[in-house]
Amino acid sequence: MIRAALLQLTASDDPARNLSILRGMVRDAVAQGAKLICTPEVSNCVSASRARQLEVLCHEAEDPMLAAMREEAAKAGVWLALGSVAVRTDEADGRFANRSLLIGPDGAVHSRYDKIHMFDVEVSATETYRESAGYRPGDRAVLARTPLAAIGLSICYDLRFPQLYRALAQAGAEILLVPSAFSPVTGAAHWETLLRARAIETGSFVLAAAQTGRHAATEGRARETWGHSLAVDPWGAVIVDAGTATGITIVDLDLAEVAQARRRVPSLAHDRPYDGPA
Numbered sequence: 112m113i114r115a116a117l118l119q120l121t122a123s124d125d126p127a128r129n130l131s132i133l134r135g136m137v138r139d140a141v142a143q144g145a146k147l148i149c150t151p152e153v154s155n156c157v158s159a160s161r162a163r164q165l166e167v168l169c170h171e172a173e174d175p176m177l178a179a180m181r182e183e184a185a186k187a188g189v190w191l192a193l194g195s196v197a198v199r200t201d202e203a204d205g206r207f208a209n210r211s212l213l214i215g216p217d218g219a220v221h222s223r224y225d226k227i228h229m230f231d232v233e234v235s236a237t238e239t240y241r242e243s244a245g246y247r248p249g250d251r252a253v254l255a256r257t258p259l260a261a262i263g264l265s266i267c268y269d270l271r272f273p274q275l276y277r278a279l280a281q282a283g284a285e286i287l288l289v290p291s292a293f294s295p296v297t298g299a300a301h302w303e304t305l306l307r308a309r310a311i312e313t314g315s316f317v318l319a320a321a322q323t324g325r326h327a328a329t330e331g332r333a334r335e336t337w338g339h340s341l342a343v344d345p346w347g348a349v350i351v352d353a354g355t356a357t358g359i360t361i362v363d364l365d366l367a368e369v370a371q372a373r374r375r376v377p378s379l380a381h382d383r384p385y386d387g388p389a
Contacts, residue, residue, distance in 0.1 A: 113259055113364040116145035117320040117340040119353045123327040124158035126167050130176045134183060140359050141187040147259055148191045149320040150180075151340075152267045152292040153209065155196040157322060160331030161245055168207060170199045177212060177220075185218030190259055194290025194320050195226065195266050197246075206247040211264045211290065213255050221257065224264035225249025228272055234296050242268070252278055260285045260366055263315070267291040270305045273312055280313035281379050285369045287315045291336075292322040298337025303349065311347035313379065314372035316364050318342050323355050345372035 118136050122129045133154060140148045155176040158164050171177060174196055184191040191214040200208050209226040227250065229243035252275060255262045263279030263286070270289050279287060287309060293302055310317040323338025340353035342362040353360040373379060 113147055113366070114144050115147040115149065115318060115342070115362050115364055116140035116143065117318060117342065117351070117353060117360040117362070118148065118150045119321055119323050119338060119340045119357050119360065120151055120154060121324040121326055121357050122151070122154060122157045122322060124156055124160070124163050124167070124329050125327075126155045126176060129155055130179055133176065134179055136359055137180070137183045137191065138187075140361075141183075141189060143359065143361050145361060146189050148189055149288060149318050150192065150194045150290065151320045151322045152195045152290045153197050153322070154194055157292060157326040157334055157336075158328060158331065159334055160328065163328075163330040164197065164207065164245065168197055168199050171196075171210065171212075174198055181214050181218040181220070184214040184216060188216040190215060190257060192262070192288055192290070194288070200247065202247050204247070207245055208249070209242075209246050209266060211266055211288070213257075213262065213264065215257070222253050222255035222264060224253040224266070225251075226266040226269065227252070227275065228268045230268040234294055238294065238296060240294075254279055254282045254284055256283070260364075263287045265289055267293065270309065273309065276309045276313050276315075277379070280315055284313070284315055285366055286364070287313065287317045289317060289319040290321070291319055292334070293337040295335050295337045298339065302337055302339060303341060303352075306341050306343050307347045307349065310343040310345060314345045314369055314376065316343065316345060316369065318362075321353070323357060345369045
């Protein structure tokens with residue numbers, strides 16, 4: 112049995128403030144017996160302002176939140192999935208990376224994943240996002256093989272691309288992580304359905320730690336996110352829904368359920384080649 116914790120935050124564009132809050136939550140999750148702790152997308156900084164991001168974001172090696180979470184993981188001897196941090200890169204165009212980091216009980220970064228699919232959408236006349244303007248996409252799927260479980264990494268908008276999760280599951284993933292900062296409009300319409308679909312299609316546990324509420328902004332427009340961190344079992348049932356309040360949600364996972372779901376419907380082994388469409 113694996114005890115996991117989903118941390119639901121309302122991060123601002125002040126990384127130091129976010130770190131102070133997150134450190135306390137991680138320690139509380141450890142006190143509740145969690146061995147796998149999951150944080151949301153952009154845990155270090157939620158900002159729609161390029162100027163603010165340039166002011167406060169660091170390269171991975173200098174990121175204070177990553178350094179602190181490595182320290183906390185090592186102190187407690189837990190696995191900590193830093194859902195994502197926004198970090199500087201050496202790209203010529205100056206774009207950042209939206210990077211998920213899985214930290215081991217020794218405090219080392221075990222796996223890194225850069226978000227592949229960029230959230231370039233027009234949700235409504237007043238809600239438009241162009242993630243690719245500020246972030247460069249990754250190009251590699253990542254499966255972390257740990258003593259706890261085989262864990263597939265993804266971030267938020269990746270959720271709409273089922274082929275990524277199928278590839279992770281066929282490579283052995285038992286738990287799929289989907290840290291997110293989902294829009295309230297698309298969250299209300301699609302969030303739970305998409306997470307349950309990914310669990311059903313792959314026979315995997317899906318853990319989705321989320322940002323929630325209205326995010327304070329020093330510059331630029333304030334963002335709002337959907338919340339509702341979810342854990343879904345391999346048969347597609349929602350185990351827990353964190354609602355819209357910030358806090359810690361604890362869930363116990365029995366990996367035997369993964370094997371059972373995949374025996375009942377072994378669709379991961381039923382791919383067939385086909386032609387078309389024209």
